[in-house]
Amino acid sequence: MSALGLDEAHERFLEDLLFEAEASAEPQAAAFFKLYGKLAAENGDCIDLTYTPARNEGRGAYQVDGFALDRERGDLYLAISDFRAGRDLETLNAAQIDRLFERVRRFCELAVQPSFINAVDETSPAFQAAWPIYDGRSQIKRIRVVAFSSARLSTRRTPEMTGKVLGVPFVCSVLDFARYASILSSKGGVEPIEIDVTAVNGSPLPCLPAHSIDGEHTSYLVAVPGTFLAEIYGLYGAKLLEQNVRTFLQARTKVNAGIVRTLEAAPEMFFAYNNGLTATAAGITTAQLPGGGLGIASVDNLQIVNGGQTTASILYASDSARKDRKADLSRVFVQMKLSVVNPDRLEEVVPLISRYANTQNKISEADFFSSHPIHLVLERISRDLSAPPKPGALSGSKWFYERARGQYRDKLAYGTQAERRKFELEFPREQFIDKTDLAKFEVTFECQPHIVSRGAQKCFLEFAEKTGKAWEASEAPFNEHWFRDVVAEAIIFRGLDRIVGRSDWYQDDRGYKAQIVTYTIAWLVHQLQRRGQEISLSVVWQRQELPAEVADALAQIAPQVAETIKDAPPAMKNVGEYCKQQACWATVAASKYAFDVRLDGLLIEHDEAKKARKSSVAAQKVEKDVDFDHVLVAMLSDTQPYLSFARSRRLLTPKSDAALKRLSRGDIRLPASERNALKYMVQKMVQAGFELPQAAKREPAA
Incomplete structure (x- = not known):
């Protein structure tokens, strides 16, 4: 991306940031973290992060803005924000980056000290970020830190291991604005990873050309050393995995015990016992080996489309932080089928290779739901269906469903100013829904707020599991009536999100807004269901705004819900983790919250709503x-x-x-x-x- 292009992208990013801050009633720093955190999780830099802006200045300064702990694989993810509020795109140098990572290092060292844990308030962001480290220290095998910066790196910096912290590898990477803009422009694809095989392995990897199809793709067979796999996965983590495989591993985190046992007990037999890997690349460079034959010297855009669990287990089995027996990776080799695909066809071919390569494994069709035809249906409906005019408006607008990342942004980026203005009038920014939004709204209204609280990826997979089965049974329910209901759910969800963000009680004690919103709506829906009623989503659709009576009821319920979820059991000191449990929802669902608002005219009998849905199907x-x-x-x-x-x-x-x-x-x-x-x-x-x-x-x- 050119410097001019990057400056333009930065201007558009600032517009997105201001809109996000206004829409969510959150500070710009929180909106910045949300935008970067979502993209980082999609790209594989981390898993879904919990926002915990914890910092201390002066002597012994520390800072951590988000965390996630994958207890099964032993990966602790920490994020630190470098948010610049200025309009100009600034430069980030190596010394500044090192200082950011040093602040995270200090926080980790403090987090395991009882004196620190006992000194901070249990409801504070510092405690919420520190407790998983303190409580789960024995399970942490690797710390992965990503720095989010709205500035531009002066020199590109690849992930690197910068020594050890708490006795485990400390891997650091940077998501600066240049990378952020580049990933956004990839339109849903992955950020290419260039691996210098010779530098990592000490020599090119011997390979055998196996198959070629007229420049479309060429296949190679490779015996990959376990040490090489552990090295690159240790640095890049889930970014190496094709998106479907990455989603699968995040949702189902158990390390494969059978693979680990083989690595420990019979490493020299791993090549014979294991099914191996299937991988793709956009290109490779080859070199002649000293003893004859061909070797792979570098790989462009490597993606493991089958064998992600094998790769993760190899790193786990060899991790130096493990107290039990470790595998000797010098005796481990893994067979790999590498398909070099024409870059122009990567987006089309790689998901198909992933789907077919995984047919014998536990990855279900739900894991491939990102490319499900239901998204094409939603896209078509959203482009055709006009919403009723909002109060005071002369004409209606439309709700934009984004099937592939970047569709909405591209519409705003190209064309004349008049064309862009016309598009934004037809599809306002606040009327944008993407796949993870869709899942969040639907799962909330299905009264599963604990699933929503587990993060965007796991919530999406839960939604995919159910919706995929429903689609197989019949496509007819996924129609305009359903889309109008989804939009109504979005209006209610986002309306409450703004109400909570602007409330005095929340301003006095920020935190857990996402959990409060999903739990509050789910509680009201659940209570109405017990009476055989529902919120009339058709009324919300017609008004195109949150009815005042519903807003008042939710505003009264929300602080009571907040008090309940923050009163976690003694064994669950981390409120965010407590909200992910079925037990939390059971407690909230059984609670009696008071609100003095009548919802007459805004409710519909469940049987009547069901009849309307059946009519729409016919x-x-x-x-x-x-x-x-x-x-x-x-x-x-x-x-x-x-x-x-x-x-x-x-x-x-x-x-x-x-x-x-x-x-x-x-x-x-x-x-x-x-x-x-x-x-x-x-x-x-x-x-x-x-x-x-x-x-x-x-x-x-x-």
Whole structure:
């Protein structure tokens, strides 16, 4: 990215930051951490972090702004913020970075001291960040620190191990603004990792060319030393894993005990016993080996798409911090199939390789939900469906569902100023929903706030598990009625988020806002369900704002919920961890909170709401058949694009082929069997990314 491009990106980032701070009623520093933390988790720099802005200036200064502890694999993630509030993009030098990491190092050393733990308030951010270190010290095998900076690094800095802290490796990385902007511009892909194999391994890795397809991709077979895998995974962690595998490992954290036993007891047999790895890369450089043969000298954009658990277990088994027996990695080799894919097709091919490579493992279809066709359906609805005008507005706008990261931002980045302004009027910033938002709203209204409190990735996986099964049973419920309900949930959730953020009681004792919001809404929904009622989401959709009565009720309930969740049992000193437990929800759900607001006219009987949803499903089935008639008419003019795409994806059947031949002759009178076959083929094509011509799309209702 050019310097000019980076300056423009910084201006847009400041706009995003100010909007986030205003929308959430939080300080800019908190909004900064939220934006960086979310992107860092998506990119694999860390797992979902808990925001704990803890700092002390003067002698023995320390600072930690967020933490997450993966107890199973022994990774402690710590984040420190370097937020610059100025309008100009500043420069971050090596000395400043070293000082940031030193502040984190000091905090870790203090956190294990009883005198420090006993001296800080148990509700303070410092205690909440320190307690997992104090309580879980024996489980910590590696400390991974990431510095979030709104400045630009003067010299690029790759992850590095900077000695040990508390007797374990201390790995440091930097997410400066240049990296932040680069990851955002990757449009949902991963940030490329360039690995100098020769430097890490001491020599190129011997490889055997195995297969090649006309420049599209070339495959190699490699026997990878265990020491090499442990080294690169120790530095880069989950960033090496393809996104589906990374999500799987974050959600299901147990280290594979069988793999560890083999590494410890029979390291020389690991190559024979283990299934090995499947990996992809955008490119490699090769070198001739001294004894003859070919070796891999460097790899561009390495992603492990199958074998993430093997890789993580190798590092765990060899970790020098383990008190029990360690594996001798000098005797460990792992077979790897490496596919070098054309960079232009990485986004398309890598998820498919991941899906097929993992069919024999425990990764379920839910783990691949990020590319599920339901997102295409939501995207289409959101682009067509206009919301009712807000009070005082002359016309309605639309809610933008972002299927792939960067879609909304790109719309604002390109075109003339008038075009960008027109787009923002049609799709206002506050009317933006992405995949993790969708999961958070739906799981909250399903009364599972403890799942929401576990973080965006785990909440998304829970949502995917249920929604994927529902989609397989029937696609019809996922229609405009459902989308309107999701928007209403968003209005309620975000409305309460602002109310809590601006309340005096929260300003006096900040912390756990995300947990308070999801638990408060879930409690009210649960109480209404017990009476056979629901909040009328259709009323919220029509008003396009949080009704005052609902807002008042939630505002009264929220501080009572906050008091309950902060009163964690003595054994659960960390409130954030307590909120992730089913026991916390059971306590809140059984609590009796008072509110003196009547919700007349804003509630609907559950049976009536259920009947409305069933009617929308029936209407959707009829509507889809009408839609297909539009597709048939469009096909009459040119069947070739449909034929070519269907053949390339192996979707063409004898009956759909016969139907296309009839249409190419201008005959639209298809037998029922051919019509159904063609309809099914077109549905699968759309799910695979085929863009229907404009003439084939149903005109949105006036």
